[in-house]
Amino acid sequence: MLIVFHSRCFLDNFIKVASLNELSETEGKAIKINNHNIALFKLASGEVYAIENSCPHVGAPLHNGTIEGKELTCLWHSWCFDLETGESTNCPGVSIKKFQTKVEDQSVFLCL
Numbered sequence: 395m396l397i398v399f400h401s402r403c404f405l406d407n408f409i410k411v412a413s414l415n416e417l418s419e420t421e422g423k424a425i426k427i428n429n430h431n432i433a434l435f436k437l438a439s440g441e442v443y444a445i446e447n448s449c450p451h452v453g454a455p456l457h458n459g460t461i462e463g464k465e466l467t468c469l470w471h472s473w474c475f476d477l478e479t480g481e482s483t484n485c486p487g488v489s490i491k492k493f494q495t496k497v498e499d500q501s502v503f504l505c506l
């Protein structure tokens with residue numbers, strides 16, 4: 395029998411990285427965990443996204459970017475990314491690394 399897991403994250407692989415009330419709906423938060431620089435974003439819907447905090451163009455910190463809906467715009471040269479997919483919305487073929495997140499009891503967890 396072949397069992398295919400669609401996620402490499404199991405319950406015990408998630409690390410608590412923030413409290414939900416630490417995150418703003420108007421700006422991202424930069425964190426560093428196990429040598430990963432990560433940008434966290436809380437949307438108005440309450441969803442939390444985590445991405446590598448470095449723009450694939452020339453490395454701008456993406457937590458400083460602007461958010462409109464689920465689209466993140468890098469402040470340096472305006473490359474845009476869909477936080478849901480990680481894909482760029484204005485540079486075809488470019489994407490950012492995403493990390494799986496979950497929110498439980500007002501705490502934000504992510505899987506590296």
Ligand code: FES
Pocket residue numbers: 449450451452453454468469470471472473
């Ligand atoms: S560094 Fe992000 S668009 Fe240039």
